[in-house]
Amino acid sequence: MPIHNADIAAIFAEIADLLEIQAANPFRVRAYRNAARVIGDIGRDIVRMVGQGEDLTELPGIGADLAAKVREIVETGRCTLLERLHRELPPAIGELLHIPGLGPKRVRTLWHDLDVQTPEQLYRAARDGRIRTLPGFGEKTELRILQATETHLSQARRFKLATAAQYAEPLVTWLRARPGVKRAEVAGSYRRMRETVGDLDILVVAAEGNTVMNDFAAHDEVQEVLARGPTRASAILKRGIQVDLRVVGEENYGAALCYFTGGKAHNIALRRIAQERGLKLNEYGVWRGNARVAGDTEESVYRAFELAWIPPELREDRGEIEAARAGRLPDLVRREDLRGDLHAHTRATDGHDSLRDMAHAARKAGLEYLAITEHSRRLAMARGLDPQRLACQIDEIDRLNETLEGIRLLKGIEVDILEDGSLDLPDSILGRLDVVVGAVHSRFELPRAKQTERILRAMDNRHFHLLAHPTGRVLETREPYDVDMLRIIRHARKRGCALELNAHPARLDLLDTACMSARDEGVPVAIDSDAHSVHDFDNLRFGIGQARRGWLEAKDVLNTRPLAELMRFLQG
């Protein structure tokens, strides 16, 4: 079975869990967690690196021992340490650590004293009142565990960024209008534009004697208050999303915003730098002894470490700190850099609006060109176009373009890539189009090699321009199909093709790490709305967020180019 980076990351993460339950040296545990993150995030194929004899200890947090374990996993498909841990501990006990309220100490007690090894056993133990009898546990802890286990067993939820935005934006607006509130901002993974968020971290600056904590607890949307102190409160909204609210002083705002924006690894790296310099960083500021030396703005915090301000989307400890130190942070792409959109549908297939309405909506969204890319005939469900209907649309777009001002429609297609890698429409009609977007809409389950070959072959078609939603994943619905993304990216470079970053909130596909690979290989990325109605151009902002997480600059993004330049690329 082929080994992927994610497999190695999962092994190291499990080792970390099991070692932690065994009460191993916490720094050893951290080393495995860190290695899992580094390997999971890196945009390069570890198997290939091993094959080419590269020195894995060049990777941050990978030393001689972990490099040897990576090689062992790559070469044998096994990990001796993990196998040993599996002999010493019950097989699924690591899962218990992922239930909120349970850490290594409690898991160990539950296992030793009650022989609890799985979430199901934990649930029964809590329900039967056996947990409250354990030392250090009580009735309240037992109830908490019961509820948390119930939630865990019914799949803990993460919310799509766009869904979270529907709750976050009105809530922040409401908070800003509370008496005494000077600022309110959503921090956390939401501010970092992660594709999904587990909870909303909201930061509030408020005057002395404010009532914002009480107001928040009494808010209509709040279903349950989980915890509440003078500066920090947690609540679950009626729709199930958790909100963590923190009140900070104005002089601490920058430090707090930085602290609560994270990510975790970025914060740890910053605090290490602070320590090296004899400083201390916490949510109240940067400190030398008892003197605050920075903290009112984020800029001041980074400046205290001689770093440029780092955009939130980069804060994952994936090289941004080194880049900030060297003055080499990317000038990340912005929404206003987009001049066009290369993927949209109309009511001719499964869209809802007319050509003209889509054109006007695109212009209103600040775009200068919009490619109409209907589905092709194979996608019967969407009433995909056959050559005749497509020819009619081509003529219709030509006629319409003569009357449109400030926006140009491009003639395109989202053509199905069939199982053998051929395209669903003949070259004779594809050759009449401005832009050919290819997409996989069937046989998602093909093995990696076949799926990859299928896409490479599609790119070999001389009319192929752009690979739509390259992994096919749909959040909460469909896992990505298994492909060798690096091979696809390299083939795209060879063929002069581009990859799409589909901005639909459920897709956000390319993934951030693949964006980095595309940039490294010099393959342009097109940030497309995949609009099915005039309202969908708003989704481009989520695609921009994802692109920024992938370190893309305007020059890396195909549809930041002026129309003439884009046409040269498409015709080249």
Place this chain on the structure above:
DNA sequence: GCCGTTTTCGGCCCGACTGTTTTCAGTCG
């Protein structure tokens, strides 16, 4: 287990909140 412009040994990020205690351990973010 990693790492090094004070170091190849001895460090390794920091504070709030809760529950079960009676001064603090455990967990979380």
